Amino acid sequence: MSNDHPYNVLQVLPELDAGGVERTTVEVADALIAAGHGAFVVSGGGRLVHKLTKTGATHFTANVGSKRLLSYPWRVAAIRKLIVMNKIDVVHARSRAPAWAAWRAAIAEGVPFVTTYHGIYNEGFPGKRRYNSIMARGDLVIANSQFTADHIKTTHKTPEARIRVIPRGVDMAMFDPKAVSPGRIEAVWNKWHINPDDRVIFLPARLTRWKGQTVAIRALSRLPEDTVLVCVGDPQGRDAYVAELRALADKLGVAGRLRIPGHEVDMPAAFMAADRVTTPSTDPEAFGRTAAEAQAMGRWVVASNHGGAVDVVEDGVYGALVEPGDDTALARALLGVPGTYDRQAARTRIADRFSKQALQAATLMVYREALSRP
The missing domain is CATH 3.40.50.2000 (Glycogen Phosphorylase B;)
Structure with a gap:
């Protein structure tokens, strides 16, 4: 796919409620629509769904954030279905629990998998580091600060060549x-x-x-x-x-x-x-x-x-x-x-x-890069 060709992105997160992750999801969806691409989000719903759909993006409500192992096959199947039905070109996971299912679905359907490492996750019990590692398994991994990028390299041994630092953005028109x-x-x-x-x-x-x-x-x-x-x-x-x-x-x-x-x-x-x-x-x-x-x-x-x-x-x-x-x-x-x-x-x-516009432009560049990778 050429860089100029419209593409469809599915963002995956547990809920679309209040918080920095959720607001960034809406901002990226807005940028995708403005640039002539397709913006799709699957989550458990929340306060920001209305704001998301006002951008022209499509929201699907599903419990993709469940941590129950028994529901894992269902979550993978649900995301695979969304990929196929909406001709998704890039899957972008923003949280650990849904990322595991999104990763498996993206592999099964042969589409690029992007993650954003939004937080420094604790490792309070054996196996937690492996659970956290899904956020470092993207074809490209977005880190929201240099501190986060250094953590990803040190903790998960992710090659620097796969990490892109994109600080969260501030809407300067709103925060004026x-x-x-x-x-x-x-x-x-x-x-x-x-x-x-x-x-x-x-x-x-x-x-x-x-x-x-x-x-x-x-x-x-x-x-x-x-x-x-x-x-x-x-x-x-x-x-x-x-x-x-x-x-x-x-x-x-x-x-x-x-x-x-x-x-x-x-x-x-x-x-x-x-x-x-x-x-x-x-x-x-x-x-x-x-x-x-x-x-x-x-x-x-x-x-x-x-x-x-x-x-x-x-x-x-x-x-x-x-x-x-x-x-x-x-x-x-x-x-x-x-x-x-x-x-x-x-x-x-x-x-x-740290502007919102810089975050939006840089994220869309990551999508284009993911699509151009062999």
């Missing part, structure tokens, strides 16, 4: 301070029960332990009493963890200064409603899209000094990097913003290095 009205900001403040004189620390992340909410709560106890911490994110059934966070805040005497409002729809307004943004993950982030989006909105970001955040946050210039788990250092960095901080320069840097 000038595009956010005062009314949208006020609506977020009201939802969060923020007083006009409060100083807001914003932590947008899934409510899961390694995202560092406990570190942020301990840091909150070291900050002035007019400081409020807002932990926005989907608990995804982790009610016990949410209760633990509230109990910790109560123990430290900051329960009245902690907000856990759940999922936030208007993220640009949420960034504008905050004075500082933090991503205090205790495990390395593969990339750090939240930190990039916050800087696009001109916000000072304090992140943990490991993983992909090191590529995104320029320490002391557009944000600060602190040792993971160090709540004292986190509190200090949240207070200390240099007078030389240039919001517009922070935004320009993100546009130059």
